[in-house]
Amino acid sequence: xxxxxxxxxxxRAWQRLRRRPPALIGxxxxxxxxxxxxxxxxxxxxxxxxxxxxxxxxxxxGTHWFGTDALGRDLLVRLMWGCRISLLVGLAxxxxxVLIGVLWGATAGYIGGKxxxxxxxxxxxxxxxxFIPLVIVLTVLFGRSFLLVFVAIGAVSWLDIAxxxxxxxxxxxxxxxxxxxxxxxLGDATMIRRHLLPNLLGIxxxxxxxxxxxxxxxxxxxxxxxxxxxxxxASLGTLVxxxxxxxxxxxxxxxxxxxxxxxxxxxxxxxGDGLRDAxxxxxxx
Amino acid sequence: MLRFILRRLGVAVxxxxxxxxxxxxxxxxxxGGPFDSAKHMPAAILKSIEAQYHLDEPLWRQYLRYLGNLLxxxxxxxxxxxxxxxxxxxxxxxxxxxxxxxxxxxVALFVGGSLGLIAAIRRRTAWDYLPMFFASLGVAVxxxxxxxxxxxxxxxxxHWLPSGDWRWGQPRYLILPVxxxxxxxxxxxxxxxxxxxxxxxxxxxIRTARxxxxxxxxxxxxxxxxxxxxxxxxxxxxxxxxxxxGSIIVESVFGxxxxxxxxxxxxxxxxxxxxxxxxxxxxxxxxxFNLLADLCYAWLDPRxxxxx
Numbered sequence: 329x330x331x332x333x334x335x336x337x338x339x340r341a342w343q344r345l346r347r348r349p350p351a352l353i354g355x356x357x358x359x360x361x362x363x364x365x366x367x368x369x370x371x372x373x374x375x376x377x378x379x380x381x382x383x384x385x386x387x388x389x390g391t392h393w394f395g396t397d398a399l400g401r402d403l404l405v406r407l408m409w410g411c412r413i414s415l416l417v418g419l420a421x422x423x424x425x426v427l428i429g430v431l432w433g434a435t436a437g438y439i440g441g442k443x444x445x446x447x448x449x450x451x452x453x454x455x456x457x458x459f460i461p462l463v464i465v466l467t468v469l470f471g472r473s474f475l476l477v478f479v480a481i482g483a484v485s486w487l488d489i490a491x492x493x494x495x496x497x498x499x500x501x502x503x504x505x506x507x508x509x510x511x512x513x514l515g516d517a518t519m520i521r522r523h524l525l526p527n528l529l530g531i532x533x534x535x536x537x538x539x540x541x542x543x544x545x546x547x548x549x550x551x552x553x554x555x556x557x558x559x560x561x562a563s564l565g566t567l568v569x570x571x572x573x574x575x576x577x578x579x580x581x582x583x584x585x586x587x588x589x590x591x592x593x594x595x596x597x598x599x600g601d602g603l604r605d606a607x608x609x610x611x612x613x
Numbered sequence: 614m615l616r617f618i619l620r621r622l623g624v625a626v627x628x629x630x631x632x633x634x635x636x637x638x639x640x641x642x643x644x645g646g647p648f649d650s651a652k653h654m655p656a657a658i659l660k661s662i663e664a665q666y667h668l669d670e671p672l673w674r675q676y677l678r679y680l681g682n683l684l685x686x687x688x689x690x691x692x693x694x695x696x697x698x699x700x701x702x703x704x705x706x707x708x709x710x711x712x713x714x715x716x717x718x719x720v721a722l723f724v725g726g727s728l729g730l731i732a733a734i735r736r737r738t739a740w741d742y743l744p745m746f747f748a749s750l751g752v753a754v755x756x757x758x759x760x761x762x763x764x765x766x767x768x769x770x771x772h773w774l775p776s777g778d779w780r781w782g783q784p785r786y787l788i789l790p791v792x793x794x795x796x797x798x799x800x801x802x803x804x805x806x807x808x809x810x811x812x813x814x815x816x817x818x819i820r821t822a823r824x825x826x827x828x829x830x831x832x833x834x835x836x837x838x839x840x841x842x843x844x845x846x847x848x849x850x851x852x853x854x855x856x857x858x859g860s861i862i863v864e865s866v867f868g869x870x871x872x873x874x875x876x877x878x879x880x881x882x883x884x885x886x887x888x889x890x891x892x893x894x895x896x897x898x899x900x901x902f903n904l905l906a907d908l909c910y911a912w913l914d915p916r917x918x919x920x921x
Contacts, residue, residue: 572761
């Protein structure tokens with residue numbers, strides 16, 4: 329027995345994560361951006377919607393730190409609202425997709441047999457559906473709405489998680505401790521709650537961290553095409569699109585949102601890589 | 614092998630059917646009919662037009678007719694571009710997509726694969742760290758950010774390349790779109806190849822080959838290269854799908870006349886048949902490419918065929 333026997337798996341995972349500076353930098357950056365996104369719009373004298381016709385397209389100055397856009401709106405405030413929306417969409421849609429994916433994959437893996445093939449063939453079929461064009465079609469046909477974007481993103485991104493959770497459940501099912509629990513006469517519900525889900529949690533957390541940036545990119549993609557959030561609200565994708573229109577004369581309108589979008593996505597990536605090493609014993613060397 | 618092909622087809626055909634059925638359902642769920650704008654049309658003429666487009670038939674017959682037309686490769690007429698079928702638009706636009714997308718995919722495979730391989734061989738040196746730093750950035754930056762940034766740097770600031778537009782036979786107009794489309798995939802493929810490379814190069818059979826005294830070159834080319842490149846084959850399917858959707862962005866940012874731009878313009882103008890037709894086309898292409906990638910993989914790696 330190893331001497332670290334007394335520590336809980338979570339404490340050990342935290343220990344391992346603490347030794348990985350990139351993951352900590354990622355986590356810190358995300359917390360910082362999240363805090364700024366909440367605080368800055370509350371403190372700033374400007375709001376994201378009101379145009380200022382006397383301050384159109386101003387380069388960054390002391391009054392407007394990140395400059396203003398084509399309608400004279402303060403870019404800093406709009407950017408922080410964009411971060412709010414992108415992070416919120418990313419987290420909420422990921423939560424939905426993780427819930428669907430875990431339920432789907434765990435059911436397939438736990439029950440097995442015909443149910444398994446049916447559920448997993450469905451996932452195979454959905455994998456080949458061209459979702460981005462389909463979502464564009466949906467927004468065109470039924471008008472764009474925040475809810476639709478949300479549902480669309482949630483519906484696409486659970487497939488990976490379902491596959492991974494199913495594989496993990498299959499391998500867990502044949503382990504000795506599950507057999508022992510079954511021999512003790514544990515029912516299915518208790519088995520899933522007490523023994524299956526806790527052992528799935530690590531891998532689910534890892535993939536949730538990797539789903540969030542994918543969702544943020546997808547939302548930004550839709551907003552870039554003008555199919556995402558409504559004006560005057562802006563997500564990071566809208567801001568990048570706005571910036572791309574003015575890139576010849578006012579490049580800061582493009583570069584600043586682009587930097588923040590990249591920062592968020594890179595940070596989630598670093599955090600996800602670190603969590604994978606910390607939570608997945610097979611990967612840790 | 615035959616059983617494997619049949620099994621994959623058993624997934625591909627229902628998938629295609631799902632897409633087509635969805636497409637048909639969407640077309641019919643749209644609020645308003647295609648001829649609503651012609652308000653002052655006499656009822657008799659409207660009836661005859663509807664008969665001409667078979668809109669007066671029961672829904673199941675329309676569905677079967679739609680399927681039949683699709684089987685013959687007919688995507689129907691475009692609502693927006695009068696007197697033009699979706700097929701003609703595809704015929705005009707598709708060569709652009711094939712050229713730009715194909716080049717981007719080739720560049721990504723070649724550059725990404727080489728960078729990853731070098732990083733795996735020269736592990737923990739500058740050859741590893743530097744490309745991998747940029748690769749982790751490149752994975753994170755989406756095409757719609759890369760494309761305007763490339764224009765900003767190479768067209769607006771440096772004046773080296775045109776910022777958009779399209780001329781057949783002039784490679785200058787190709788460089789930026791292809792780069793923008795390829796960059797995320799270069800990064801992804803480089804990371805993937807590096808991972809596979811490290812796994813293969815540290816495996817026992819390579820150690821045996823080294824112990825036998827084989828030259829490093831021989832080990833790499835004869836023994837290690839094939840298993841290292843295997844994951845690339847299975848990545849081809851998703852990569853192809855990614856290039857297709859990426860081309861929607863790249864074509865609209867750079868103003869290329871491909872189907873991606875028709876798709877987007879059609880989406881904004883609510884050209885239902887065009888948008889749905891192109892979606893079906895995209896779906897069919899993605900399915901075909903996934904099938905092809907799977908078959909290649911099974912052909913290269915016999916173990917895959919035997920899996921249940």
